[in-house]
Amino acid sequence: MRPENYQAVSHPPSHEYEVFFGPNHPGIEGNYALKVRLHGDEVTAARADGGYLHRGFEKLMEGRLWIQNIALVPRICVPDPVPMEVCYSLAIEALGGLEVPERAQWIRVMQLELSRIAAHLFTFGGNAATTGMYTPMFWGIADRDLILDLFEELSGGRVYHIYNIPGGVRRDLPEGYLKRVSDTLDYIESRLPDYDNLMFTNQVFVRRATGVGIMTQEQALDWGVTGPNLRATGLPFDVRRDDPYLIYDQLEFDVPVEEAGDAWARTLVRRAELKQSLRILRQVVARLPEIDGPIRAPIPNPLAWNLPLGDVYTRVESSKGELAYYVVSNGGDKPWRVHVRGPSAMHAVQVLEHLVTGARIEDVAQIMFSLDACPPEVDR
Amino acid sequence: MTPTDAPGHDVTTTLDFLLQEVDGLRTRWVAPRRLRVDLPAETLPALLELLKGRAGYVHLSAISCVDWPDDGQFELVYHTWSYELNVLVMAHIRIPRDPGVYLSIYDLYRPAAFFERDIHEMFGLWFEGSPDMGKFILTEWEGPPPMRKEFDGEAWVMEQFGWQEYRPEWLTEIEAKGGGISKRPEQLRGDKGEDGTA
DSSP states (O other): OOGGGOOOOOOOTTOEEEEEEOSSOTTSSSSOEEEEEEETTEEEEEEEEOOTTOOOHHHHHHTSOTTGGGGTGGGGSSSSOHHHHHHHHHHHHHHHTOOOOHHHHHHHHHHHHHHHHHHHHHHHHHHHHTTTOOHHHHHHHHHHHHHHHHHHHHHSOSSOOOOEETTEESSOOOTTHHHHHHHHHHHHHHHHHHHIIIIITOHHHHHHHTTSSOOOHHHHHHTTOOTHHHHTTTOOOOHHHHSOOTTGGGSOOOOOOOSSOSHHHHHHHHHHHHHHHHHHHHHHHHHGGGOOSOSBOOOOOGGGOOOOSEEEEEEEEETTEEEEEEEEEOSSSSOSEEEEEOTHHHHTTHHHHHHHTTSBGGGHHHHHHHHTOOHHHHHO | OOGGGSOOHHHHHHHHHHHTTSTTOEEEEEETTEEEEEOOGGGHHHHHHHHHHHHOOOEEEEEEEEEEGGGTEEEEEEEEEOTTTOOEEEEEEEEETTTOEEEOOTTTOTTHHHHHHHHHHHHOOEEETOSOOOOSSOTTOOSSOTTSTTOOHHHHHHHHHOOOOOOOHHHHHHHHTTOSOOSOHHHHSTTSOTTSOO
Protein backbone atom coordinates (compact mmCIF):
# COMPACT_ATOMS: atom_id res chain seq x y z
CA MET A 1 0.00 0.00 0.00
CA ARG A 2 1.39 3.40 -0.91
CA PRO A 3 1.45 6.16 1.74
CA GLU A 4 -1.21 8.24 -0.02
CA ASN A 5 -3.67 5.35 0.29
CA TYR A 6 -2.81 4.64 3.85
CA GLN A 7 -4.69 6.08 6.78
CA ALA A 8 -2.62 5.91 9.91
CA VAL A 9 -4.25 4.13 12.81
CA SER A 10 -3.06 4.64 16.35
CA HIS A 11 -2.38 1.36 18.08
CA PRO A 12 -2.07 0.59 21.74
CA PRO A 13 1.55 0.18 22.82
CA SER A 14 1.16 -3.58 22.87
CA HIS A 15 0.54 -3.62 19.14
CA GLU A 16 4.02 -4.95 18.46
CA TYR A 17 4.70 -8.36 17.12
CA GLU A 18 7.28 -10.43 15.34
CA VAL A 19 6.98 -12.00 11.92
CA PHE A 20 9.31 -14.64 10.55
CA PHE A 21 10.03 -14.13 6.88
CA GLY A 22 11.43 -17.49 5.89
CA PRO A 23 13.30 -19.79 5.91
CA ASN A 24 10.57 -20.97 3.58
CA HIS A 25 8.61 -18.05 2.27
CA PRO A 26 7.61 -16.75 -1.18
CA GLY A 27 9.01 -13.33 -0.26
CA ILE A 28 12.48 -14.64 0.45
CA GLU A 29 15.14 -15.59 -2.06
CA GLY A 30 16.32 -19.14 -1.47
CA ASN A 31 16.35 -20.54 2.04
CA TYR A 32 16.99 -17.58 4.21
CA ALA A 33 15.15 -15.90 7.02
CA LEU A 34 14.43 -12.41 8.22
CA LYS A 35 12.94 -11.94 11.64
CA VAL A 36 11.11 -8.65 11.55
CA ARG A 37 9.65 -6.79 14.48
CA LEU A 38 6.57 -4.80 13.56
CA HIS A 39 4.59 -1.97 14.95
CA GLY A 40 1.35 -2.03 13.04
CA ASP A 41 2.66 -2.67 9.56
CA GLU A 42 5.88 -0.74 10.02
CA VAL A 43 9.11 -2.65 10.57
CA THR A 44 10.84 -1.41 13.71
CA ALA A 45 13.71 -3.91 13.74
CA ALA A 46 14.98 -6.73 11.55
CA ARG A 47 17.43 -9.52 12.00
CA ALA A 48 18.87 -11.60 9.17
CA ASP A 49 19.17 -15.29 9.90
CA GLY A 50 21.31 -17.37 7.57
CA GLY A 51 22.88 -20.79 7.54
CA TYR A 52 20.04 -22.79 5.99
CA LEU A 53 22.13 -23.34 2.87
CA HIS A 54 25.45 -23.90 4.60
CA ARG A 55 27.14 -26.91 3.10
CA GLY A 56 30.65 -26.25 4.33
CA PHE A 57 32.15 -25.74 0.86
CA GLU A 58 35.28 -24.04 2.14
CA LYS A 59 36.05 -27.00 4.41
CA LEU A 60 35.13 -29.57 1.75
CA MET A 61 37.48 -27.91 -0.72
CA GLU A 62 40.42 -28.39 1.64
CA GLY A 63 39.91 -32.14 1.40
CA ARG A 64 39.69 -32.40 -2.37
CA LEU A 65 42.15 -32.11 -5.23
CA TRP A 66 42.48 -28.76 -7.01
CA ILE A 67 40.60 -30.07 -10.00
CA GLN A 68 37.87 -31.86 -8.04
CA ASN A 69 36.71 -28.61 -6.49
CA ILE A 70 35.47 -27.42 -9.87
CA ALA A 71 32.44 -29.63 -9.28
CA LEU A 72 31.74 -27.90 -5.97
CA VAL A 73 32.13 -24.21 -6.72
CA PRO A 74 29.15 -23.57 -9.05
CA ARG A 75 26.85 -24.74 -6.25
CA ILE A 76 27.81 -21.69 -4.20
CA CYS A 77 25.49 -19.51 -6.28
CA VAL A 78 22.67 -21.35 -7.98
CA PRO A 79 21.23 -18.58 -10.21
CA ASP A 80 24.65 -17.37 -11.42
CA PRO A 81 27.12 -20.28 -11.31
CA VAL A 82 29.56 -19.44 -14.12
CA PRO A 83 31.42 -16.62 -12.27
CA MET A 84 32.15 -19.12 -9.48
CA GLU A 85 33.85 -21.54 -11.87
CA VAL A 86 35.76 -18.79 -13.63
CA CYS A 87 36.90 -17.05 -10.44
CA TYR A 88 38.17 -20.30 -8.91
CA SER A 89 39.88 -21.27 -12.18
CA LEU A 90 41.53 -17.85 -12.42
CA ALA A 91 42.94 -18.36 -8.92
CA ILE A 92 44.44 -21.75 -9.77
CA GLU A 93 45.83 -20.43 -13.03
CA ALA A 94 47.48 -17.54 -11.20
CA LEU A 95 48.98 -19.90 -8.61
CA GLY A 96 50.12 -22.44 -11.18
CA GLY A 97 51.35 -19.88 -13.69
CA LEU A 98 49.04 -21.13 -16.45
CA GLU A 99 48.37 -19.01 -19.50
CA VAL A 100 44.79 -19.43 -20.68
CA PRO A 101 44.57 -19.63 -24.50
CA GLU A 102 42.82 -16.71 -26.13
CA ARG A 103 39.99 -18.79 -27.55
CA ALA A 104 39.16 -20.16 -24.10
CA GLN A 105 39.07 -16.64 -22.69
CA TRP A 106 36.51 -15.57 -25.30
CA ILE A 107 34.40 -18.65 -24.66
CA ARG A 108 34.52 -17.94 -20.94
CA VAL A 109 33.32 -14.38 -21.48
CA MET A 110 30.46 -15.73 -23.57
CA GLN A 111 29.47 -18.07 -20.73
CA LEU A 112 29.79 -15.34 -18.13
CA GLU A 113 27.58 -12.92 -20.01
CA LEU A 114 24.96 -15.57 -20.84
CA SER A 115 24.89 -16.42 -17.15
CA ARG A 116 24.47 -12.75 -16.25
CA ILE A 117 21.48 -12.40 -18.58
CA ALA A 118 19.95 -15.58 -17.14
CA ALA A 119 20.48 -14.34 -13.59
CA HIS A 120 18.99 -10.90 -14.32
CA LEU A 121 15.93 -12.42 -16.01
CA PHE A 122 15.46 -14.58 -12.93
CA THR A 123 15.74 -11.54 -10.67
CA PHE A 124 13.28 -9.47 -12.73
CA GLY A 125 10.79 -12.29 -12.42
CA GLY A 126 11.23 -12.65 -8.68
CA ASN A 127 11.19 -8.91 -8.12
CA ALA A 128 7.97 -8.45 -10.10
CA ALA A 129 6.35 -11.33 -8.23
CA THR A 130 6.92 -9.54 -4.92
CA THR A 131 4.54 -6.84 -6.12
CA GLY A 132 1.94 -9.40 -7.17
CA MET A 133 2.85 -9.43 -10.86
CA TYR A 134 3.34 -13.06 -11.76
CA THR A 135 3.53 -12.86 -15.54
CA PRO A 136 7.07 -11.41 -15.63
CA MET A 137 8.09 -14.25 -13.34
CA PHE A 138 6.82 -16.87 -15.77
CA TRP A 139 8.33 -15.00 -18.70
CA GLY A 140 11.66 -14.49 -16.96
CA ILE A 141 11.99 -18.15 -16.09
CA ALA A 142 10.84 -19.30 -19.53
CA ASP A 143 13.30 -17.00 -21.33
CA ARG A 144 16.10 -17.98 -18.96
CA ASP A 145 15.42 -21.57 -19.94
CA LEU A 146 16.54 -20.81 -23.49
CA ILE A 147 19.93 -19.82 -22.12
CA LEU A 148 20.01 -22.97 -20.02
CA ASP A 149 19.43 -24.90 -23.27
CA LEU A 150 22.61 -23.33 -24.63
CA PHE A 151 24.51 -24.30 -21.47
CA GLU A 152 23.17 -27.83 -21.70
CA GLU A 153 24.26 -28.21 -25.29
CA LEU A 154 27.75 -26.99 -24.44
CA SER A 155 28.39 -28.73 -21.15
CA GLY A 156 25.69 -31.30 -20.50
CA GLY A 157 24.51 -29.40 -17.43
CA ARG A 158 21.73 -26.83 -17.32
CA VAL A 159 22.58 -25.18 -14.01
CA TYR A 160 25.92 -26.57 -12.86
CA HIS A 161 28.09 -26.70 -15.94
CA ILE A 162 31.51 -27.59 -14.54
CA TYR A 163 32.69 -26.34 -17.90
CA ASN A 164 35.43 -23.87 -16.97
CA ILE A 165 38.39 -25.80 -15.67
CA PRO A 166 41.86 -24.62 -14.71
CA GLY A 167 43.71 -23.84 -17.92
CA GLY A 168 40.67 -23.19 -20.10
CA VAL A 169 37.37 -24.82 -20.91
CA ARG A 170 36.36 -28.45 -21.12
CA ARG A 171 35.39 -28.72 -24.78
CA ASP A 172 35.09 -26.60 -27.88
CA LEU A 173 31.87 -25.16 -29.24
CA PRO A 174 29.66 -27.61 -31.16
CA GLU A 175 28.95 -27.04 -34.85
CA GLY A 176 26.55 -24.14 -35.37
CA TYR A 177 26.56 -23.15 -31.68
CA LEU A 178 27.32 -19.47 -32.28
CA LYS A 179 24.35 -19.27 -34.64
CA ARG A 180 22.09 -20.64 -31.93
CA VAL A 181 23.56 -18.17 -29.41
CA SER A 182 22.93 -15.39 -31.88
CA ASP A 183 19.32 -16.53 -32.43
CA THR A 184 18.71 -16.63 -28.68
CA LEU A 185 20.11 -13.12 -28.34
CA ASP A 186 17.77 -11.95 -31.13
CA TYR A 187 14.86 -13.54 -29.36
CA ILE A 188 15.70 -12.01 -25.96
CA GLU A 189 16.22 -8.62 -27.56
CA SER A 190 12.85 -8.91 -29.27
CA ARG A 191 11.27 -9.63 -25.88
CA LEU A 192 12.57 -6.46 -24.22
CA PRO A 193 9.68 -4.23 -25.42
CA ASP A 194 7.27 -6.78 -23.94
CA TYR A 195 9.12 -6.68 -20.62
CA ASP A 196 9.02 -2.89 -20.76
CA ASN A 197 5.28 -2.89 -21.31
CA LEU A 198 4.60 -5.43 -18.65
CA MET A 199 7.07 -4.37 -15.98
CA PHE A 200 9.41 -1.46 -16.53
CA THR A 201 6.77 1.07 -17.59
CA ASN A 202 3.98 -0.52 -15.60
CA GLN A 203 2.83 1.85 -12.87
CA VAL A 204 1.88 -1.08 -10.66
CA PHE A 205 5.57 -1.93 -10.46
CA VAL A 206 7.10 1.53 -10.81
CA ARG A 207 5.12 3.02 -7.97
CA ARG A 208 5.80 0.08 -5.70
CA ALA A 209 9.54 0.33 -6.40
CA THR A 210 10.12 4.08 -6.42
CA GLY A 211 11.36 5.45 -3.12
CA VAL A 212 11.51 2.01 -1.52
CA GLY A 213 14.68 0.80 0.19
CA ILE A 214 16.69 3.94 -0.50
CA MET A 215 20.44 3.67 -0.04
CA THR A 216 22.70 6.68 -0.52
CA GLN A 217 26.09 6.34 -2.17
CA GLU A 218 27.77 7.13 1.14
CA GLN A 219 25.87 4.30 2.84
CA ALA A 220 26.61 1.91 -0.02
CA LEU A 221 30.34 2.58 0.24
CA ASP A 222 30.22 2.40 4.00
CA TRP A 223 28.48 -0.98 3.94
CA GLY A 224 30.75 -2.50 1.29
CA VAL A 225 28.00 -2.82 -1.32
CA THR A 226 29.14 -3.66 -4.87
CA GLY A 227 27.63 -4.51 -8.22
CA PRO A 228 24.31 -3.19 -9.54
CA ASN A 229 23.30 -2.05 -6.04
CA LEU A 230 26.33 0.24 -5.85
CA ARG A 231 25.87 1.47 -9.41
CA ALA A 232 22.26 2.35 -8.59
CA THR A 233 23.67 4.96 -6.20
CA GLY A 234 25.67 6.66 -8.96
CA LEU A 235 29.16 5.12 -8.68
CA PRO A 236 30.21 3.59 -12.01
CA PHE A 237 32.41 0.80 -10.68
CA ASP A 238 32.55 -2.53 -12.44
CA VAL A 239 35.28 -5.13 -11.89
CA ARG A 240 35.11 -6.01 -15.60
CA ARG A 241 36.21 -2.49 -16.51
CA ASP A 242 38.19 -1.30 -13.49
CA ASP A 243 40.06 -4.49 -12.56
CA PRO A 244 39.79 -6.32 -15.89
CA TYR A 245 40.23 -10.05 -16.27
CA LEU A 246 40.08 -12.37 -19.31
CA ILE A 247 39.54 -10.26 -22.46
CA TYR A 248 37.11 -7.70 -21.04
CA ASP A 249 39.57 -4.90 -21.84
CA GLN A 250 39.11 -5.69 -25.56
CA LEU A 251 35.33 -5.32 -25.44
CA GLU A 252 33.16 -2.27 -25.73
CA PHE A 253 30.50 -1.85 -23.10
CA ASP A 254 29.12 0.85 -20.83
CA VAL A 255 28.73 0.72 -17.09
CA PRO A 256 25.14 1.90 -16.50
CA VAL A 257 24.40 3.95 -13.40
CA GLU A 258 21.37 5.47 -11.72
CA GLU A 259 21.35 8.10 -9.02
CA ALA A 260 18.31 7.43 -6.84
CA GLY A 261 19.56 4.35 -4.98
CA ASP A 262 16.07 2.92 -4.47
CA ALA A 263 14.54 -0.37 -5.59
CA TRP A 264 13.48 1.21 -8.88
CA ALA A 265 17.00 2.45 -9.63
CA ARG A 266 18.45 -0.98 -8.90
CA THR A 267 15.97 -2.58 -11.30
CA LEU A 268 16.77 -0.04 -14.01
CA VAL A 269 20.51 -0.69 -13.64
CA ARG A 270 19.94 -4.42 -14.12
CA ARG A 271 17.78 -3.80 -17.16
CA ALA A 272 20.47 -1.60 -18.69
CA GLU A 273 23.11 -4.20 -17.82
CA LEU A 274 21.17 -6.88 -19.59
CA LYS A 275 21.36 -4.76 -22.76
CA GLN A 276 25.10 -4.29 -22.25
CA SER A 277 25.53 -8.04 -21.88
CA LEU A 278 23.70 -8.50 -25.19
CA ARG A 279 26.09 -5.96 -26.69
CA ILE A 280 29.12 -7.84 -25.34
CA LEU A 281 27.77 -11.16 -26.59
CA ARG A 282 27.25 -9.74 -30.09
CA GLN A 283 30.94 -8.77 -30.13
CA VAL A 284 31.97 -12.21 -28.89
CA VAL A 285 29.81 -13.99 -31.48
CA ALA A 286 31.37 -11.83 -34.21
CA ARG A 287 34.97 -12.30 -33.08
CA LEU A 288 35.06 -15.92 -31.90
CA PRO A 289 35.14 -17.56 -35.35
CA GLU A 290 38.36 -15.65 -36.15
CA ILE A 291 40.10 -16.86 -33.00
CA ASP A 292 41.60 -20.27 -33.51
CA GLY A 293 43.84 -22.24 -31.30
CA PRO A 294 43.61 -24.50 -28.30
CA ILE A 295 40.83 -24.21 -25.73
CA ARG A 296 42.96 -25.39 -22.85
CA ALA A 297 46.47 -24.89 -21.62
CA PRO A 298 48.30 -28.16 -21.02
CA ILE A 299 48.10 -29.04 -17.33
CA PRO A 300 49.99 -31.74 -15.47
CA ASN A 301 48.21 -34.93 -14.43
CA PRO A 302 45.38 -33.35 -12.44
CA LEU A 303 45.31 -36.25 -9.98
CA ALA A 304 48.90 -35.59 -8.95
CA TRP A 305 49.11 -31.87 -9.37
CA ASN A 306 50.91 -29.88 -6.70
CA LEU A 307 50.52 -26.13 -7.01
CA PRO A 308 53.43 -24.01 -5.82
CA LEU A 309 53.35 -22.34 -2.42
CA GLY A 310 51.52 -19.04 -2.55
CA ASP A 311 48.26 -17.19 -2.26
CA VAL A 312 46.09 -15.22 -4.65
CA TYR A 313 42.99 -13.02 -4.54
CA THR A 314 40.95 -13.11 -7.73
CA ARG A 315 37.85 -11.08 -8.44
CA VAL A 316 35.14 -11.16 -11.08
CA GLU A 317 31.94 -9.19 -11.56
CA SER A 318 29.00 -11.52 -11.03
CA SER A 319 25.40 -10.46 -11.52
CA LYS A 320 25.27 -9.73 -7.77
CA GLY A 321 28.50 -7.72 -7.52
CA GLU A 322 32.13 -8.28 -6.68
CA LEU A 323 32.83 -11.99 -6.31
CA ALA A 324 36.26 -12.92 -5.00
CA TYR A 325 38.23 -16.04 -4.10
CA TYR A 326 41.19 -16.02 -1.76
CA VAL A 327 43.09 -19.23 -2.39
CA VAL A 328 46.15 -20.38 -0.45
CA SER A 329 48.43 -23.23 -1.52
CA ASN A 330 50.98 -24.82 0.78
CA GLY A 331 52.57 -26.60 -2.15
CA GLY A 332 50.28 -29.61 -1.93
CA ASP A 333 47.75 -31.31 -4.18
CA LYS A 334 44.79 -29.74 -2.35
CA PRO A 335 44.01 -26.15 -1.41
CA TRP A 336 45.19 -25.19 2.05
CA ARG A 337 42.47 -22.56 2.26
CA VAL A 338 39.76 -21.23 -0.02
CA HIS A 339 37.79 -18.21 1.12
CA VAL A 340 34.78 -17.27 -0.98
CA ARG A 341 33.73 -13.64 -0.82
CA GLY A 342 30.18 -13.72 -2.10
CA PRO A 343 28.87 -10.26 -2.96
CA SER A 344 25.56 -11.02 -1.24
CA ALA A 345 27.33 -11.43 2.09
CA MET A 346 27.26 -7.63 2.21
CA HIS A 347 23.81 -6.74 0.94
CA ALA A 348 21.91 -9.74 2.35
CA VAL A 349 22.84 -9.19 5.99
CA GLN A 350 23.75 -5.72 7.28
CA VAL A 351 22.31 -3.77 4.37
CA LEU A 352 19.08 -5.72 4.26
CA GLU A 353 18.58 -5.30 8.02
CA HIS A 354 19.13 -1.55 7.68
CA LEU A 355 16.94 -1.04 4.63
CA VAL A 356 13.90 -2.94 5.83
CA THR A 357 13.93 -1.17 9.19
CA GLY A 358 11.41 1.65 8.88
CA ALA A 359 9.88 0.13 5.75
CA ARG A 360 6.41 -1.33 5.59
CA ILE A 361 5.75 -5.03 5.80
CA GLU A 362 4.60 -5.24 2.18
CA ASP A 363 7.89 -3.78 0.97
CA VAL A 364 10.18 -6.22 2.78
CA ALA A 365 10.15 -8.84 0.02
CA GLN A 366 10.45 -6.14 -2.62
CA ILE A 367 13.57 -4.72 -0.92
CA MET A 368 15.20 -8.11 -0.65
CA PHE A 369 14.59 -8.97 -4.29
CA SER A 370 15.63 -5.53 -5.48
CA LEU A 371 18.98 -6.08 -3.74
CA ASP A 372 19.24 -9.44 -5.55
CA ALA A 373 20.52 -11.22 -2.49
CA CYS A 374 21.76 -14.76 -3.08
CA PRO A 375 21.69 -16.66 0.25
CA PRO A 376 23.91 -19.59 -0.75
CA GLU A 377 26.74 -17.10 -1.30
CA VAL A 378 26.32 -15.91 2.27
CA ASP A 379 26.17 -19.39 3.79
CA ARG A 380 28.67 -21.17 1.53
CA MET B 1 58.83 -6.04 -8.00
CA THR B 2 59.11 -6.28 -11.73
CA PRO B 3 58.10 -3.34 -13.88
CA THR B 4 55.41 -5.37 -15.68
CA ASP B 5 53.70 -6.29 -12.42
CA ALA B 6 53.26 -2.72 -11.30
CA PRO B 7 50.42 -0.48 -12.44
CA GLY B 8 51.04 3.06 -13.69
CA HIS B 9 54.11 4.83 -12.38
CA ASP B 10 52.05 7.48 -10.58
CA VAL B 11 50.06 4.96 -8.58
CA THR B 12 53.12 2.99 -7.47
CA THR B 13 54.89 6.16 -6.47
CA THR B 14 51.86 7.40 -4.54
CA LEU B 15 51.46 4.15 -2.65
CA ASP B 16 55.16 3.55 -2.04
CA PHE B 17 55.56 7.10 -0.77
CA LEU B 18 52.51 6.85 1.45
CA LEU B 19 53.44 3.51 2.94
CA GLN B 20 56.79 4.88 4.12
CA GLU B 21 54.85 6.56 6.89
CA VAL B 22 54.21 3.24 8.62
CA ASP B 23 57.16 1.39 10.13
CA GLY B 24 57.77 -2.31 9.79
CA LEU B 25 56.05 -2.90 6.43
CA ARG B 26 57.27 -5.25 3.73
CA THR B 27 55.59 -4.54 0.41
CA ARG B 28 55.60 -6.49 -2.84
CA TRP B 29 53.70 -6.12 -6.11
CA VAL B 30 52.45 -9.65 -6.76
CA ALA B 31 50.36 -8.94 -9.87
CA PRO B 32 49.08 -5.93 -11.74
CA ARG B 33 46.90 -3.97 -9.29
CA ARG B 34 47.76 -6.30 -6.39
CA LEU B 35 50.05 -5.02 -3.62
CA ARG B 36 50.93 -7.40 -0.83
CA VAL B 37 51.88 -5.89 2.53
CA ASP B 38 53.23 -7.95 5.42
CA LEU B 39 53.25 -6.20 8.76
CA PRO B 40 53.18 -6.76 12.51
CA ALA B 41 49.66 -7.17 13.90
CA GLU B 42 49.86 -4.06 16.08
CA THR B 43 50.57 -1.85 13.06
CA LEU B 44 47.52 -2.90 11.01
CA PRO B 45 45.05 -0.28 12.33
CA ALA B 46 47.55 2.48 11.52
CA LEU B 47 48.02 1.13 7.99
CA LEU B 48 44.29 0.84 7.31
CA GLU B 49 43.64 4.30 8.69
CA LEU B 50 46.33 5.72 6.46
CA LEU B 51 45.06 3.89 3.39
CA LYS B 52 41.46 4.87 4.01
CA GLY B 53 42.19 8.47 4.90
CA ARG B 54 44.83 9.31 2.32
CA ALA B 55 44.51 6.94 -0.63
CA GLY B 56 40.76 6.38 -0.96
CA TYR B 57 40.76 2.82 0.37
CA VAL B 58 37.11 2.95 1.39
CA HIS B 59 36.22 -0.57 0.27
CA LEU B 60 37.02 -3.53 2.49
CA SER B 61 36.60 -6.37 0.05
CA ALA B 62 37.12 -9.17 2.56
CA ILE B 63 38.93 -10.41 5.63
CA SER B 64 40.32 -13.91 5.14
CA CYS B 65 41.59 -16.15 7.90
CA VAL B 66 44.13 -18.93 7.34
CA ASP B 67 45.00 -21.49 9.99
CA TRP B 68 48.71 -22.44 10.35
CA PRO B 69 48.72 -24.94 13.22
CA ASP B 70 52.39 -25.90 12.72
CA ASP B 71 53.41 -22.29 13.30
CA GLY B 72 50.86 -21.91 16.09
CA GLN B 73 49.41 -18.91 14.26
CA PHE B 74 46.39 -17.57 12.46
CA GLU B 75 47.00 -15.42 9.41
CA LEU B 76 44.52 -12.63 8.81
CA VAL B 77 44.43 -11.00 5.38
CA TYR B 78 42.65 -7.69 4.91
CA HIS B 79 41.79 -7.07 1.25
CA THR B 80 41.07 -3.40 0.62
CA TRP B 81 40.37 -1.64 -2.65
CA SER B 82 40.69 1.98 -3.64
CA TYR B 83 38.12 3.26 -6.11
CA GLU B 84 40.56 6.09 -6.87
CA LEU B 85 43.80 4.18 -7.43
CA ASN B 86 42.26 0.90 -8.63
CA VAL B 87 44.79 -1.13 -6.66
CA LEU B 88 44.01 -3.89 -4.19
CA VAL B 89 46.12 -3.86 -1.04
CA MET B 90 46.31 -7.17 0.80
CA ALA B 91 47.56 -6.64 4.33
CA HIS B 92 48.83 -9.87 5.94
CA ILE B 93 49.24 -10.18 9.68
CA ARG B 94 49.86 -13.17 11.93
CA ILE B 95 48.50 -13.57 15.43
CA PRO B 96 49.16 -16.35 17.95
CA ARG B 97 46.69 -19.22 17.70
CA ASP B 98 46.32 -19.18 21.43
CA PRO B 99 44.44 -17.19 22.72
CA GLY B 100 43.39 -16.13 19.19
CA VAL B 101 42.29 -12.61 20.02
CA TYR B 102 42.61 -9.57 17.80
CA LEU B 103 41.14 -6.08 17.41
CA SER B 104 38.01 -5.38 15.44
CA ILE B 105 38.31 -2.86 12.62
CA TYR B 106 34.58 -2.19 12.62
CA ASP B 107 35.16 1.47 13.48
CA LEU B 108 37.01 1.88 10.19
CA TYR B 109 35.11 -0.55 7.98
CA ARG B 110 31.52 -1.56 8.64
CA PRO B 111 31.68 -4.72 6.47
CA ALA B 112 34.19 -6.04 8.99
CA ALA B 113 31.24 -6.94 11.22
CA PHE B 114 30.22 -9.74 8.85
CA PHE B 115 33.72 -11.09 8.26
CA GLU B 116 34.74 -10.98 11.91
CA ARG B 117 31.56 -12.74 12.94
CA ASP B 118 32.17 -15.37 10.29
CA ILE B 119 35.80 -15.90 11.34
CA HIS B 120 34.75 -16.14 14.97
CA GLU B 121 32.21 -18.79 14.08
CA MET B 122 34.44 -20.81 11.77
CA PHE B 123 37.86 -20.43 13.42
CA GLY B 124 37.04 -19.42 16.98
CA LEU B 125 38.96 -16.13 16.93
CA TRP B 126 37.70 -13.30 19.07
CA PHE B 127 37.66 -9.71 17.82
CA GLU B 128 37.69 -7.09 20.56
CA GLY B 129 35.09 -4.43 19.80
CA SER B 130 33.21 -6.22 17.03
CA PRO B 131 29.52 -5.29 17.30
CA ASP B 132 28.02 -8.77 17.08
CA MET B 133 29.81 -12.08 17.51
CA GLY B 134 26.64 -14.13 17.85
CA LYS B 135 26.09 -17.28 15.84
CA PHE B 136 24.89 -16.77 12.31
CA ILE B 137 25.48 -19.80 10.13
CA LEU B 138 26.17 -22.63 12.59
CA THR B 139 23.23 -21.88 14.85
CA GLU B 140 22.77 -25.43 16.11
CA TRP B 141 26.44 -26.44 16.09
CA GLU B 142 27.91 -27.33 19.48
CA GLY B 143 31.26 -28.70 18.32
CA PRO B 144 34.63 -26.98 17.86
CA PRO B 145 35.07 -24.24 15.22
CA PRO B 146 34.99 -26.38 12.09
CA MET B 147 37.42 -24.49 9.88
CA ARG B 148 40.34 -25.12 12.25
CA LYS B 149 42.72 -27.62 10.74
CA GLU B 150 42.46 -30.04 13.65
CA PHE B 151 38.74 -30.50 12.99
CA ASP B 152 38.38 -33.49 10.70
CA GLY B 153 34.92 -33.37 9.13
CA GLU B 154 35.09 -36.91 7.81
CA ALA B 155 36.17 -38.38 11.15
CA TRP B 156 33.34 -36.47 12.83
CA VAL B 157 30.83 -37.91 10.38
CA MET B 158 32.20 -41.43 10.94
CA GLU B 159 31.95 -40.95 14.68
CA GLN B 160 28.41 -39.62 14.56
CA PHE B 161 26.88 -41.84 11.96
CA GLY B 162 29.16 -44.82 11.56
CA TRP B 163 29.87 -46.75 8.40
CA GLN B 164 26.94 -48.18 6.55
CA GLU B 165 27.55 -51.24 4.40
CA TYR B 166 26.13 -50.70 0.93
CA ARG B 167 26.64 -53.59 -1.42
CA PRO B 168 24.00 -53.63 -4.15
CA GLU B 169 24.15 -56.21 -6.88
CA TRP B 170 25.62 -53.89 -9.48
CA LEU B 171 28.51 -53.06 -7.14
CA THR B 172 29.26 -56.73 -6.55
CA GLU B 173 29.39 -57.20 -10.32
CA ILE B 174 31.81 -54.31 -10.69
CA GLU B 175 33.95 -55.64 -7.84
CA ALA B 176 34.09 -59.04 -9.50
CA LYS B 177 35.73 -57.28 -12.46
CA GLY B 178 38.30 -55.66 -10.16
CA GLY B 179 36.64 -52.22 -9.64
CA GLY B 180 34.44 -50.65 -6.97
CA ILE B 181 35.20 -49.40 -3.48
CA SER B 182 37.71 -51.80 -2.04
CA LYS B 183 38.78 -49.73 0.95
CA ARG B 184 36.90 -47.71 3.50
CA PRO B 185 37.71 -43.98 3.42
CA GLU B 186 39.72 -44.02 6.63
CA GLN B 187 41.82 -46.90 5.31
CA LEU B 188 42.66 -44.83 2.27
CA ARG B 189 44.15 -42.21 4.55
CA GLY B 190 47.20 -43.95 5.92
CA ASP B 191 47.60 -41.63 8.89
CA LYS B 192 44.28 -42.54 10.48
CA GLY B 193 43.30 -45.51 12.61
CA GLU B 194 40.29 -47.74 12.22
CA ASP B 195 37.96 -45.42 14.12
CA GLY B 196 38.94 -42.42 12.03
CA THR B 197 40.93 -40.68 14.75
CA ALA B 198 44.63 -40.01 14.56
